[in-house]
Amino acid sequence: MMMNAEKQAGQQGTLTRGDRAGLIAFCIAGAAIAAYISVTSIIRIIALGxxxxxPVMIEFADQPVEAPLGADxxxxxxxxxxxAITADTLPPIATVPGIxxxxxxxxxxIVVIxxxxxxxxxxxxxxxxxRRNTALVMTAGITGLVGFAAVQFFDNMLANAAVSVVTDNALDNAVITVEPFTFILAAFIISVIGTVFVIGDRLQRETEGLV
Known part of the structure; x- marks a missing residue:
């Protein structure tokens, strides 16, 4: 009986009030972030529809422009x-990738949060x-990495289509803008966190087997 009680206590761990308050605050903040981004995305979808x-945010390849900022x-x-540019009307080739x-x-x-x-x-x-928590961490990391890369890809398609409409194909804009270092760093961090959870799970199961 004492051995089982010690084993159960080892599985439950100990959380201080500060730990619990921090986790609860994290949950509330996460739910609020998911709700806010979902609402703003729905509003954007309606506008694109x-x-x-x-208005569409455009990234240019060092495009020279003239602005009245000098003396007189x-x-x-x-x-x-x-x-940001605003087209009077956007064709489906622009709105579909944006949506x-x-x-x-x-x-x-939603998946990550x-x-x-x-x-x-x-x-x-x-x-x-x-194993369940390890799967949750890896699912959140991989989904975030792939999902936001896909979002950037479709946003680039929207931006380039919008530029083509506004300038009648007269402006040579960057087709795809990607920051590979950001994704490499994110993938490295996800791999480290996933490895920590895998090792932690294995060590905990080995420790429980010794109790």
Whole structure:
């Protein structure tokens, strides 16, 4: 009986009030973030669906522009790398990728936040390392990495289609803008966290077998 009680206590762990308060605050913040991004994405989808007067953020490849910033309003040449443009109407070739990007963003946020909330709930019950929590961590990491890469891909399709419409194909804009270092760093962090949970799960099972 004493051995079983010690084993159960070892599985439950110990959480201070500060730990519990922090996890609960994390859960509330996560739910609020998921709700906010979902609402803003739905509003964006509705705007894209109308196809009229939709502002689109564009990234340029060092596009030179003239702006009256000099003395007495003289024009100064600037290199524009990012700006928002608004087309009177957007064709389906622009709106469809934009809508797909927003849908993927909603699904990605829901999956990532959902996994992290389930992980926090498990920790609140005293269980940190097990196969279920490892699966939750890896699912959240991989979904976030792939999902946000897909969102960026579809946003680039929307941006380039919008530029083509506004400029009548007169502007040579960057087709795809990708920051590989960001994704490599994110993949490395996800791999490290996943490895920690795998090792922690194995060590905990070995420790429980010795009790």
């Amino acid at each position: 109308s196809g009229v007067g939709v 309003g003289a024009n100064v040449t600037l290199e524009l790398d990012r700006a 797909l990007g927003q849908v993927i963003q909603i699904l990605t946020i 959902g996994c992290l909330l389930l992980l926090a709930r498990s920790i609140l019950t005293g269980t940190v390392f097990n």
